[in-house]
Amino acid sequence: MIDINLLRNDFETTKKRLDTRGGDFSYLSELQELDTQNRNMKFEVGxxxxxxxxxxxxxxxxxRQKKDASGLLSKVEELNKKINEYxxxxxxxxxxxxxxxxxTPNVPRETLPIGKDENDNREVKRWGEIPKFSFPIKEH
Structure with missing residues (x-):
């Protein structure tokens, strides 16, 4: 799960980095819009x-003064309805x-090579020797 603050603070960069993963992230604009609406509605509710x-x-x-408060009570009821709708x-x-x-997947690092599969990766370090077997190796 991606942190919503990444999208709030730097939407374009985050979207570009996600696009390097090769998926369809067209829904991110909707996500940003929903988040903005939610934040505005929470402010209104407050x-x-x-x-x-x-x-x-x-x-x-x-x-306390034994005066009529029915007008204010109706306003409070209207406010309660609006608050409940929000x-x-x-x-x-x-x-x-x-x-x-x-x-939404995690955002790849900026240093990560862009590619379709493992063949596009660069080898950074190799350790030990790859063993050679005299029998066919099973895939797993």
């Missing part, structure tokens, strides 16, 4: 909860994000 808390304090004051959408987006992160 603002709505703050507003709800302020209204709740005002309602408490009005009730929370549902955040949960759905989070599941999509988690799935996309799980199917």
């Amino acid at each position: 603002k709505l909860k703050n507003e709800k808390n302020e209204l709740s304090k005002e309602i408490g004051e009005l009730k 929370d549902k959408e955040i949960t759905q987006n989070s599941e999509k994000i988690k799935h996309l992160l799980l199917i």
Whole structure:
């Protein structure tokens, strides 16, 4: 699973490095968009909860003074509905994000040679002698 911060901080470089693996990573743009939406919605939920808390304090004051607080109560109910809608959408987006992160492989190092298979790798070091057998070796 890839770290979402790699995509948040340097999307283009991360995408280019993933492309060297030879897969289809076109979904990364969707992942970035979902992450941005989620973060914005979480910010909105925070603002709505703050507003709800302020209204709740005002309602408490009005009730202590034995005044009508029905207008503020209806506003609090509306805020609760909005918060619940945002929370549902955040949960759905989070599941999509988690799935996309799980199917995304690790980012290869910059020093890793780019190639299709092991033949494109360069040999760095060889240790010992390769044994020669007088019988056919089984593949495993």
